[in-house]
Amino acid sequence: MVFDIVFWILAIISIAAALAVIFLRDVFRAALALILLFLVIAGIYITLHADFLAVVQILVYVGAISILLIVGIMLTRDVHKGNPSGKFRIPAIIVGILLVITLTFTAINTKWTISDKPPVEKTPEIIGQMLFAEGGFLLPVEITAILLLTAVLGAIVLIREK
Amino acid sequence: MTVGLVHYLVLSAILFSLGLYGVLAKRNAVIILMCVEIMLNAVNIALVAFSRYVTPLALTGHVFAIFVIAVAAAEAAVGIAIIITIYRNHKTISVDKFDLTKW
Numbered sequence: 001m002v003f004d005i006v007f008w009i010l011a012i013i014s015i016a017a018a019l020a021v022i023f024l025r026d027v028f029r030a031a032l033a034l035i036l037l038f039l040v041i042a043g044i045y046i047t048l049h050a051d052f053l054a055v056v057q058i059l060v061y062v063g064a065i066s067i068l069l070i071v072g073i074m075l076t077r078d079v080h081k082g083n084p085s086g087k088f089r090i091p092a093i094i095v096g097i098l099l100v101i102t103l104t105f106t107a108i109n110t111k112w113t114i115s116d117k118p119p120v121e122k123t124p125e126i127i128g129q130m131l132f133a134e135g136g137f138l139l140p141v142e143i144t145a146i147l148l149l150t151a152v153l154g155a156i157v158l159i160r161e162k
Numbered sequence: 163m164t165v166g167l168v169h170y171l172v173l174s175a176i177l178f179s180l181g182l183y184g185v186l187a188k189r190n191a192v193i194i195l196m197c198v199e200i201m202l203n204a205v206n207i208a209l210v211a212f213s214r215y216v217t218p219l220a221l222t223g224h225v226f227a228i229f230v231i232a233v234a235a236a237e238a239a240v241g242i243a244i245i246i247t248i249y250r251n252h253k254t255i256s257v258d259k260f261d262l263t264k265w
Contacts, residue, residue, distance in 0.1 A: 004165045011173045018180040018200055027190060034196050041203050048170070048214045053206075053224055060231050065199060065238045072192050072242040076249045085187045086258060092186035096179040103175035107168050112216065114167060119218045126221050127228070137225055144232045151236035155243035 003047045010047065014040045027073055035066045049119040052127055170211035177204035191248070191255040195241045202234045 017040060020033035038061040045054040120126060130136045177200055184197030206227045213223025249255050 001164060007165045007169065011169075014173070015176055015180070018177055021193075021196055021200065022180060022184045022188070027192060030193060030196065034199065037200065038203070041207065044170075044173075044207060045210060047165075048210050050210050050214070050224055050227075053210060053227055056228060056231060057206075060235055061199070061203070065235060068238050068242050069192060069196055069199075072195070072245055075246055076192065076255045084189055086189045089187045092183045095186060096183035099182060100175050100179040103178070104172050107171035107175065112167055114215050115218050117218050119214055120221070123221060123224060127224050130221060130225050131228075137229075140229060144229060147236055148232065151239050155239045158240070158243035158247045 007044070007047050010040050010043045014044065028070070031066065031070050031073055034069070035062055038062045038066060049121075050123060052124040167211055167215040170215075171208055174204045174208040174211070177201075177207070189256045189258055191245045191257055191260075192242075194257065195238065195245070198241075199234060199238065202230055206230055 014037055017033045017037035021030045021037065024030045024033060038057065042054040042057040042062070045051075045057060131141055132138060181197045181200035181204060184200065185194050188194050188197065209223040209227045209230070211223075213221055213227075217223070245255055248260065252259065
């Protein structure tokens, strides 16, 4: 099964990229590692037969959010002195390890009801029906529109020169 | 060894924990925002994996993931705006120095 090999490769690259985001000293290189992580996660969506989500991931994360983060890094560049850890480093390591152990233990020991039906080939049609058809998620879609408008207005108000 | 639901969940857990470590331990506010994005992506992987293996015909997990992506975009925009405003007023983006509301 070719998707199995692809999954292992993508999983190793994604964990390495996440580690690079955390431990690289240069903040700009950390942002580049984050873009690599976003691309790899789009690949993981493809191994899960989520073609529409993979495209959305590349459009929104790789295209928009990473550019926002890089602009933020550029505008605050002169204060970066490496990527140091704060005073909560040891508790954060303990919390992270405990969380990953707990989640892994739960995921392995739960009896998931795996469906044996094959995944659908063309997801955009079904997603569109779920989002916009009767009895779907139409109200959350409209609330999302208001949320995005509020976020844009809030960002403009915050950034505006006094 | 065929890759199943558990593999995706474990990958999601590892990425989420790495993001959580970054959020708790890092000083640079932009790095903290980036680690929040890692955590949101990890949750999306879990949602899509559940959708693929538990309810492969309904695709509810995909819809949830789309909403998570929309909220993440809004969060990144407002977060960067806040960081730039704080940088403009205080000339720092280290979260150790953001103690304006501390008694």
